[in-house]
Structure formats: structure tokens, C-alpha cells
Ligand SMILES: Nc1nc2c(ncn2[C@@H]2O[C@H](COP(=O)(O)OP(=O)(O)O)[C@@H](O)[C@H]2O)c(=O)[nH]1
């Protein structure tokens with residue numbers, strides 16, 4: 001996707017997609033929170049919800065969803081909040097999100113992963 | 118010389134065991150090599166997206182029509198590295214310009230650390246970012262991307278940036294996977310040192 005696609009997005013479309021809501025802090029969703037579908041899309045679901053539930057058959061980060069749907073991150077978070085509230089999707093939160101500097105054990109695992117690259 | 122980036126898959130599902138996302142951010146001026154570095158180490162082709170922040174304007178709108186709104190839009194790109202069965206590292210390439218820092222907390226709070234990528238021909242581009250990171254207390258290292266011709270040695274770069282002794286400064290070629298990987302390892306090594314010092318202090 002081209003970043004311009006989102007920048008030029010018609011504000012009315014974003015309004016429609018989110019049902020007019022503008023904040024989605026409820027679930028503390030991070031860019032790298034991984035989303036997993038818990039059910040197949042029901043008939044008559046909003047098309048963005050259908051797309052999310054299809055993509056998230058495999059764990060998918062919020063930021064990858066944003067890119068895939070060509071919607072700003074905050075709009076995707078609002079859509080996800082609906083799905084999580086109704087049990088149609090679940091969130092795997094990053095373990096280090098709250099801590100500005102993780103412990104050495106965590107960092108050692110990151111190093112091991114990087115050295116294998 | 119170049120990584121086989123065109124062969125990278127666009128969509129490549131994560132394993133079902135993936136559970137823990139980790140963030141590292143690469144900041145730097147336009148054309149410094151952020152996307153190149155992400156592409157060199159990513160397991161997917163770099164993707165891009167953006168975040169929009171809309172604030173209702175303060176005060177009464179004297180014009181007819183809708184109330185005034187200020188919109189800040191920041192585009193960024195990212196790549197991904199599966200570190201193990203559970204941990205997935207996301208690498209973000211983000212512009213260092215001023216409006217970007219509006220969204221720092223919203224987007225990159227909880228980031229492990231930051232690589233400030235610099236081009237010695239345009240060092241001033243990175244002053245602002247370094248300032249903000251120091252102010253914020255976010256751990257970072259500086260990586261000098263090796264554009265030709267090389268006019269300065271790293272010592273010159275350190276003084277030009279007024280970097281404190283505790284901040285690692287490394288050389289890299291963002292186009293090479295090994296080199297980009299070494300930059301990430303240098304950052305995480307630095308974080309490890311900081312974390313070990315914290316654990317050792319009473
Ligand atoms: N000579 C040289 N060119 C580079 C290097 N890294 C990136 N480039 C080139 O510089 C240009 C800008 O890089 P890009 O990654 O798009 O910069 P960004 O704006 O920071 O994302 C591209 O044409 C790259 O191929 C490097 O280490 N050496």
C-alpha cells in the first residue's frame with residue numbers, strides 16, 4: 001500500500017467505519033499486540049470486521065492489520081475493540097510494553113534471536 | 118551487495134505460537150537509509166502505514182461551518198523478525214522530524230530502544246531526534262550509515278553530535294544484512310548493559 005492512500009482517506013469513510021467513535025484505549029492495544037480470531041465472520045458483519053477475522057486466523061499484529069486494511073492505526077484499534085469486546089477476537093499483549101527497560105533474561109532472548117539471523 | 122529484498126514475501130503468516138511483540142525504532146532524516154535497513158533484516162517486505170491524530174481546535178470558531186481541527190499524520194514503515202517461537206521483533210522506520218514526536222507516546226511507548234541512523238553529510242538532521250530521546254530517557258545508539266565518500270571518522274561524528282560517552286556509536290552499511298544485524302545487536306547489547314547495571318544496584 002502507498003502511505004498516501006491513508007492520508008487522502010475521506011474522513012467520512014473513517015467516520016462510517018468506526019461508527020463515529022474516536023478513541024479506543026479500552027484494551028490497551030499496542031502496535032505489536034497480536035490479534036487472533038476466535039470465530040469465523042458471521043453473515044452480515046461489517047466488511048472491515050470480516051477482513052480482520054480472516055487475516056487473524058493466524059496471529060497478526062495491530063500494525064500489520066493497519067497496513068493491510070490501509071486504515072490508520074487508531075481506526076484499526078477501534079474496530080478491534082468491537083471484536084474483542086464481543087469475544088470474536090482475542091489479543092496477545094506484549095510482555096515488555098509496560099516496562100521501559102526489560103530484565104536481562106528477556107534481553108538475552110532477543111540477542112539469541114538476533115544472532116541467529 | 119544488496120539483500121535479496123525483492124524475494125521477500127509480502128504476507129507471511131506468523132506461527133500460531135507467536136505471542137510476544139517487541140519494538141525497536143529506527144529514526145533518522147529523509148533518505149538516511151531507514152527503509153533500507155529494515156529491508157535488510159526483515160522476513161517480510163517492508164510495509165507502511167500511518168497514524169492520524171486529530172485534535173479539536175481550542176476556542177470558538179469564528180468561521181461558519183465545522184469547528185476547526187488540527188490533524189497530525191505520520192507515516193512510517195516496518196518489518197518483522199521472528200526471534201523464536203513466541204517473540205516477534207517489529208522494526209519501525211520513522212522520520213525524525215518534529216511533528217513525528219507528537220505521536221511518539223501513542224505509537225512507540227514501550228519500545229525496547231532506538232537506533233538513530235545518521236548520514237555524516239547531514240548530521241544536523243538528527244540533532245532534534247537525539248535531543249528528544251535524551252529528554253525522554255529512551256535508550257538509544259547512533260549508527261552512521263556509510264555513504265561515500267567518507268569524510269569524517271567516528272570521533273568527529275561523536276563530537277559533532279555532542280553524544281555523551283555512554284551512548285554507543287557504530288558504523289554500518291544499511292544495505293547489508295550482516296551490518297544491519299550488527300547494529301541491532303549493538304543496541305540490544307547496550308540495553309543489556311543498562312539492565313544489568315539496574316539489576317546490580319541495590
Ligand atoms: N551508498 C549507499 N546508499 C545507501 C545506503 N543506505 C541506503 N542507501 C540508498 O539511499 C537511498 C535512501 O534510502 P532509504 O532507505 O529509502 O532512506 P529512508 O528515507 O531513511 O527510508 C536509497 O536509494 C538507498 O538505496 C548506504 O549505506 N550506502
Ligand SMILES: [Mg+2]
Nearest residue numbers: 151152194210
Ligand atoms: Mg523510508
